[in-house]
Every structure is written in structure tokens, then in C-alpha cells.
Amino acid sequence: MVxxxxxxxxxxxxxxKLSVIGFCFASILPLLFILFYIFKNGIAVINxxxxxxxxxxxxxxxxxxxxAIVGTVMLVLISSICSIPLGIGxxxxxxxxxxxxxxxxxxxxxxxxxxxxxxxxxxIAYVWIVMPLRTFxxxxxxxxxxxxxxxxxxxxxxxxxxxxxxxxxxxxLALGVPYYKTIMKVIVPAxxxxxxxxxxxxxxxxxxxxxxxxxxAFGNPFMNINILKPVNSLPLLVFNYAASPYPExxxxxxxxxxxxxxxxxxxxxxxxxxxxxxxxxF
Amino acid sequence: xxxxxxxxxxxxxxxxxxxRSREKDFRFDPFAAPESVFKAVLFGSALCMVLLLLxxxxxxxxxxxxxxxxxxxxxxxxxxxxxxxxxFGALPFLVGTLITSxxxxxxxxxxxxxxxxxxxxxxxxxxxxxxxxxxIELLAGIPSVIYGFWGLFILVPIVRSIEIKLGVTPIGVGIxxxxxxxxxxxxxxxxxLGREVIRxxxxxxxxxxxxxxxxxxEVIKKVILPYVISGITxxxxxxxxxxxxxxxxxxxxxxxxxVIPKSIFAPANTMASVIANEFTEATDDIYLSSLxxxxxxxxxxxxxxxxVGKQIIKKMSVQV
Numbered sequence: 001m002v003x004x005x006x007x008x009x010x011x012x013x014x015x016x017k018l019s020v021i022g023f024c025f026a027s028i029l030p031l032l033f034i035l036f037y038i039f040k041n042g043i044a045v046i047n048x049x050x051x052x053x054x055x056x057x058x059x060x061x062x063x064x065x066x067x068a069i070v071g072t073v074m075l076v077l078i079s080s081i082c083s084i085p086l087g088i089g090x091x092x093x094x095x096x097x098x099x100x101x102x103x104x105x106x107x108x109x110x111x112x113x114x115x116x117x118x119x120x121x122x123x124i125a126y127v128w129i130v131m132p133l134r135t136f137x138x139x140x141x142x143x144x145x146x147x148x149x150x151x152x153x154x155x156x157x158x159x160x161x162x163x164x165x166x167x168x169x170x171x172x173l174a175l176g177v178p179y180y181k182t183i184m185k186v187i188v189p190a191x192x193x194x195x196x197x198x199x200x201x202x203x204x205x206x207x208x209x210x211x212x213x214x215x216x217a218f219g220n221p222f223m224n225i226n227i228l229k230p231v232n233s234l235p236l237l238v239f240n241y242a243a244s245p246y247p248e249x250x251x252x253x254x255x256x257x258x259x260x261x262x263x264x265x266x267x268x269x270x271x272x273x274x275x276x277x278x279x280x281x282f
Numbered sequence: 283x284x285x286x287x288x289x290x291x292x293x294x295x296x297x298x299x300x301x302r303s304r305e306k307d308f309r310f311d312p313f314a315a316p317e318s319v320f321k322a323v324l325f326g327s328a329l330c331m332v333l334l335l336l337x338x339x340x341x342x343x344x345x346x347x348x349x350x351x352x353x354x355x356x357x358x359x360x361x362x363x364x365x366x367x368x369x370f371g372a373l374p375f376l377v378g379t380l381i382t383s384x385x386x387x388x389x390x391x392x393x394x395x396x397x398x399x400x401x402x403x404x405x406x407x408x409x410x411x412x413x414x415x416x417x418i419e420l421l422a423g424i425p426s427v428i429y430g431f432w433g434l435f436i437l438v439p440i441v442r443s444i445e446i447k448l449g450v451t452p453i454g455v456g457i458x459x460x461x462x463x464x465x466x467x468x469x470x471x472x473x474x475l476g477r478e479v480i481r482x483x484x485x486x487x488x489x490x491x492x493x494x495x496x497x498x499x500e501v502i503k504k505v506i507l508p509y510v511i512s513g514i515t516x517x518x519x520x521x522x523x524x525x526x527x528x529x530x531x532x533x534x535x536x537x538x539x540x541v542i543p544k545s546i547f548a549p550a551n552t553m554a555s556v557i558a559n560e561f562t563e564a565t566d567d568i569y570l571s572s573l574x575x576x577x578x579x580x581x582x583x584x585x586x587x588x589x590v591g592k593q594i595i596k597k598m599s600v601q602v
Contacts, residue, residue, distance in 0.1 A: 013497035020404065023396030027473075028417040030466045034424065034432050089327030096324070106328045108589075109335040115588035116338070116581060117527025119554045123561070123577045127341050147334070154331065180320035208425025211529035211554070215561050235427040239530060242431045250435075257428045268423045 035261070042258025045251045051259075055221055055237075058246050065256050067223045071138070071231035075217060076203055078142025078227065083149040084199060090150075091157025091195075092183060098162075106154075114151035121147050122212035130216060136230040141217030145206040152202040153195075160194025161187060193278040197271045204267035208260060210235040234260040339581070346575035348568055357575060363540040365560070370572040372579070374542045378550035382457055382532065383525035385546065386464035387518060394469045394521070395514070398476025399502060406481065422470035430534030433463040438535060445547055455537035456549045463531045468521040475520065479513030479598060480506060516594035523587035527580060529554040553580050 049064055056063030090106060097103045125144035130136055164187055172182040188195070210233075213219075218230040219240055234256050241253035349357065353370060360371015397418065405411040434455075441462070442454035483506050491501045507514075537549020538559055551559070553576050564570040 009497050009500070013499040016499040016502070017404065020396045020400050023393050024400045024414060027393035027397055027469055028414065028421070031417055031421045031424075033436070034428065037432060037436055038428065086327045086330055089324050090331050093324040093328035097328075102325075102328060102332075106331045109331045111588060111592055112585050113331070113335055113338075115523055115527075115584050117529065117554055117584055119527070119529040119557050120338075120342070120577045120581050123345075123557065123574055124338050124341055126561070127345055127574075150331070150334070178317055180316050183320070204423060208427065210425070210427040211558060214558055218562075235425055235530075238427050238431055239534070242427075242434060242534065253431060257431055260425060261428055264423055264425055265420060268419065272419075 038254065038258050038261055041251070041254035045255035046258060050252075050255055054223060055252060056248075058248065061248065063248075063252065065234070065237060065252060065259070067220065068232040068234045068237040068256060069259070070223065070225065071217065071220070071236075072207060072233040074138050074225065074227065074231055075142050075145055075213070075233055076207055078139060079145035079149055079206055080199070080203065082143055082146035083153060083202075087150050087153030088157050088188075088195060090154045092161065092188070094154070094158040095161035096183075110151045110154050113147070114155070118148060118209055118211040119214075122215055125212060125216045133228070135228065136216060136218035138217055138224075138227040138229065138231040141213045141231070141233070142227075144212035144216050145209060148206050148209065148212065149202040152205065153198050156198030156201070157191070157195050160191040160198070163194075164190050193274060197274045200267050200271040200274065204264050204271065207267070208235055208264050210239050214239075234263075342574060342578040342581055346571055346578050349571035349575045352568060353572075357572070361542060363556075365564075365569050368566070368568055370568070372553070372572075372576055374540055375551050375553045375556050375576065377542050378457065378536070379526055379552040379554075381543065381546065381550070382461050382464060382536070382552055383522055385457065385461035386468060386525050387522050389461060390465035390469045390472065390521065391518065393465075394472035394476060394518070397469065397473035398480055398514070398517075399506075401473070402477040402480025403498075403502060403506060418470045418473055421466070422474075426467065426528060426530045427534075429463050429467055430531035433459060433531060433535045437462060441547075448547075450545070450547045453537065453547070453549060455535050456547050457536065457543055458546045460532045460536040460552075461546075463535055464525045464528060467528065467531060468525050471524055472514075472517045472521040475517030475595070476510070476514050479510040479517070479595075482513075482598070483509050510598075512594050513598045516591045516598070519587055519591040519594070523584045523591065526552075526587070527554060527584050529558050533558045 049062060051064055051069065052066050053062070053064030054067055055065065090110075094103055094106060121144050124147070125140045129140035129143060133140070168190065169182055169187060172186045173179070177185070213233055213236050217233055217236065219236045220230045220232045224231050237256050238253045238260065241249040241256070244250070349370065353360065357370065357372055358376065359373055360369070361373050362369050362371050363374060364370075397414070401411055401414060405414075437459055438454040441456075441459045442452045445452040445454070487505050487509065488501055491505045496504070532552050533555040536551060536555055538551055538555065539549040540551055540556070543550040557573050557577055557580075561570075561573055564573055
């Protein structure tokens with residue numbers, strides 16, 4: 001029967017749509033699960049002391065993660081100082097030289113850099129900095145994170161500056177403004193929102209990185225603000241305490257993951273708002 | 283502008299046979315210096331990227347030379363990894379990496395494909411689509427150590443109860459658990475790329491199929507999917523690259539055992555997780571060098587996967 005065939009085809013269509021929708025919602029269930037557990041277990045331990053005190057030895061109740069928060073801030077600062085100027089410079093170069101052998105090579109290298117597993121970056125920072133200095137240090141961790149930030153900043157800077165029309169640059173040059181001032185005072189400010197977004201996204205990415213810090217920043221149970229000494233960071237603390245057999249430390253790790261998750265997700269949301277509200281428009 | 287005029291004028295003067303070169307020496311050009319410095323800085327920072335990658339590669343190569351010299355190809359098929367006797371064969375980790383990453387890809391495939399079809403074809407705009415989109419982005423933004431922590435405390439007991447039902451030794455940690463965690467982590471990458479390429483399918487093609495009386499399922503199966511198959515492959519290839527390189531989440535739930543796994547529930551180690559676990563313990567040079575060689579291998583594999591994947595995507599977007 002013709003009618004039956006049509007019904008069967010429509011039935012298949014409906015079934016397919018239902019299963020697609022089913023799989024879609026099943027795939028965001030883990031997100032809800034993860035957020036739920038982090039909130040449930042994390043909110044219980046978070047209070048003012050948790051944010052301002054040092055971790056206590058096993059057996060004592062309480063204690064906080066202030067050293068990890070300070071360490072994370074230090075690492076992010078060091079990595080930003082290393083990577084932001086270099087990354088923006090390379091991004092400007094790429095947007096100014098769209099063709100050419102070096103631009104091709106740089107684009108390829110940046111793509112490869114972006115794909116390097118973070119643990120390999122850790123090995124590199126270990127060989128370059130930890131071995132000569134003979135100590136784990138905040139600097140080595142910061143540089144490892146900086147290498148991870150670079151490709152994100154370079155690519156987004158290039159993409160943003162590409163959107164700025166040539167006529168803007170030509171108008172500035174026609175008024176007799178020298179090339180370097182045209183770039184610094186006209187092109188870069190016009191694309192500033194994109195560059196700022198790139199920086200926020202890259203910070204959000206490296207703030208949660210653990211693997212490159214395992215044998216560079218190493219972790220430290222005490223407060224440390226010396227950049228040549230090992231420091232703790234939030235993800236390192238979560239990793240070290242999660243692997244420990246003590247429930248008190250697990251509680252600290254849940255709290256630290258909540259702080260970390262809130263930090264990273266806020267940065268991501270901030271970046272999205274930036275791109276939406278403050279888009280490069282011409 | 284000063285300089286432009288100057289050179290213009292001087293070339294004119296040269297043409298007329300008057301020598302102005304000595305006069306030029308006395309003129310101070312305030313813009314010339316920063317101009318060239320600025321260009322040099324831009325050029326230098328671009329060059330830095332190339333040098334950085336080169337240095338990374340050379341560092342890995344030089345530091346793994348002792349191990350390459352000592353073991354040669356035996357490194358890739360040697361089954362024993364024993365720091366005490368100084369015998370290093372990476373086969374258990376190669377097998378562990380292959381199984382976990384491909385298993386996670388297989389688990390994530392139906393989910394990522396559904397997400398890309400739903401967001402690329404069924405519901406491209408609207409609240410549901412944007413909510414789903416934000417959820418995917420959040421999923422991609424969660425740090426991997428949190429996935430590992432969550433997996434260790436929530437997923438491991440669940441897997442353990444499954445193992446009890448199946449009659450396997452209930453360890454909980456192992457290849458299956460890490461593949462589950464990895465599959466959740468790589469869904470966003472494959473899904474967002476898949477959505478992009480499905481949106482690139484020309485409307486004329488779809489409309490032609492609809493006008494012939496095709497149902498939506500038939501359009502998706504016979505028009506859209508064949509058109510975007512290379513893009514979907516590329517997206518999954520890049521997701522595979524991430525799964526291979528992922529360290530923390532895997533390290534926390536794989537069980538860290540340096541033997542070739544006998545089943546998918548057995549504990550194992552991947553290339554990345556063995557580096558994370560043993561790098562700080564590596565005391566003698568050959569041990570450290572073997573770990574760096576694993577890093578070099580990891581670097582090469584992910585590099586090839588990335589280049590191939592990105593080439594496919596580039597070709598697709600040129601085509602459309």
C-alpha cells in the first residue's frame with residue numbers, strides 16, 4: 001500500500017527527530033550533574049575563613065585555600081605579562097601581512113602550538129626553567145601557562161583586526177600619521193574589544209590548567225609570594241587533595257573546585273557579554 | 283608624510299643631477315626611528331612564534347636522545363616499563379591511549395552528532411537553541427581537573443556497581459571510566475564544529491530534496507550528511523586529538539597500572555597520564571629521557587591530527 005509506506009516514512013522522520021532531541025538533552029545532563037555536585041559539596045565549606053586562611057594539617061577541622069588563590073593570581077599575572085605583548089604583536093603582524101612566507105609559517109606554528117597537549121608544555125617549562133634554576137618556581141609555571149595563552153591571543157587579535165576596514169587605515173595614513181601611530185592609535189583601539197575578549201578567554205583557559213603546573217609550580221602548603229619559590233594554585237590543590245585519603249581534604253577540594261568553576265565560568269560569561277555588547281562594527 | 287615628501291623630492295633632485303645626500307645628513311627625521319623599531323618589534327614577535335615551536339620540538343628531541351639511543355624501536359613494542367631495572371617500553375601506554383581515546387570518541391559520537399544536527403538543522407534560532415549552545419560552551423569551559431574530581435567521586439562508584447552486576451572485579455577506576463569522562467569532555471568540540479558545517483549546506487540543495495517529497499529525516503540522511511561528512515570527520519579528528527592529549531581527568535580515574543590492559547574495565551595508563559604520574563619521581567637520566575620521549579611522541583601525534591583536521595576544514599570552507 002502506498003499509504004502505509006508514507007506513514008512509515010513519516011514515522012521514521014518523527015522517530016529520528018525524537019531521538020536527536022533525546023540525545024541532545026542527555027548530553028547536557030552531565031553538565032547539570034557536575035554543577036549540582038560541585039555546588040552541593042562546595043557551598044557547605046565556603047565561608048570567609050575558607051577564602052582567607054591557610055590549609056590546616058590533617059585532623060584539624062577548618063582551614064582555607066588562601067595560598068592557592070594568591071598562587072593562581074600570581075601565575076595568571078606572570079603568564080599574562082609574558083604572553084599578552086608578544087601575542088598582540090604577532091597578531092598585528094599577521095593582520096598587516098596577510099600573505100607572505102613568514103605569515104604562513106606563523107599561522108601554521110600557532111595552530112600547532114594550540115594543539116600541543118598541556119602536559120608537554122609542562123615538560124618544556126621544566127627543562128627550560130626548573131632544571132637551570134634547580135627549583136620548582138612560580139615563574140616556570142607562569143611561563144608554561146603563558147605558552148598556552150599565546151596561540152589564543154595571536155589568533156583572536158588577527159581575526160579581530162582583519163575585520164577593521166582598510167579605509168580606516170588609509171584615512172589615517174592620508175592625514176600624514178606615521179605607520180606606527182596609525183596602528184597604535186587607530187587600528188588597535190578599534191579592535192580593542194576583540195583583543196580584551198581574547199585575553200579574558202585565554203585567562204579562563206589557563207586558570208583551570210593543572211597538567212603544566214605539576215612539575216613547574218609544583219604546589220605549596222604555605223603562603224608564598226616569591227616568584228622563585230613553588231606556589232600552589234586552585235587546580236593543583238583540587239588535584240592533590242582529591243587524591244588524598246582524608247575526608248577533610250576532600251571537603252577543601254570541593255570548595256576549591258566551586259571557587260575555580262565560578263571563576264572560570266564567570267570569565268567565560270564576561271567574554272561572551274563583551275563580544276555581544278562591544279562588537280567591532282563597521 | 284615628511285619622509286614621503288622628502289624621498290619624492292630627493293628622487294626628483296637626483297633625476298635632475300643635483301646631489302642632496304650631504305644635505306640629508308643634517309636633517310633630523312623624528313618619525314624614522316620609531317617606525318623601523320616598531321616594524322622590527324612586530325616582525326620579531328611573529329618570528330618568536332616560529333622559534334618557540336622550533337625550540338619546543340628541539341628541546342623534546344634533545345632530551346629524549348638518550349632514550350632513543352638506548353632503546354631504538356624497542357621503545358614502541360617493549361611491554362615492560364620498569365624503572366627499577368631501567369627497562370622502558372611504551373607499548374602499555376600506547377595501547378592505553380588508543381583504547382581510551384577511541385572508546386571515548388565512540389561514546390561521544392551519537393551525542394555530538396545529534397547536537398550538531400539539532401543546532402545546525404532543526405533549531406538554529408530561539409531560546410532552546412541558545413540555551414543548549416550556552417550549555418555546550420559551559421561544558422567546554424569547565425577545567426579538566428574538575429571533571430577528574432567529579433569522575434573520581436561520582437562516576438567511579440556508579441561504574442563499580444555496574445562492574446558488580448557484570449561480574450567483573452569491581453575496581454571502579456579504569457579504562458571505561460576514563461573513556462566516559464573523556465567523552466563528556468570532547469562532546470563540545472565535535473558538536474560546535476559539526477553545527478558550523480551543517481549550517482554551511484546550501485538551502486537550494488535542501489529545498490530541492492524537499493520539493494521531491496523527501497521527509498526531513500531523508501533530507502538529513504541523503505543530502506546534508508553526505509555533504510558535510512568531511513567536516514564532521516574533521517571535527518571528530520580534532521576531538522580525538524584532545525582526547526589523546528588530555529591529562530588530568532584521565533590521570534585521576536584510569537587507575538595507573540603500567541601493564542597492557544586485559545579488558546576495558548582494567549586499570550591502565552595513557553601516555554599523558556604516565557608523564558603526569560612519574561615525571562617528578564624520575565631520578566635517573568634514562569627514566570626522565572624515556573618520559574620525555576613519550577612527550578615527543580604525544581607532540582608529534584597531536585600535531586599530525588591537528589594539521590590534517592584543520593586542512594579538511596579549510597578545504598570545506600573554501601568550497602562553500
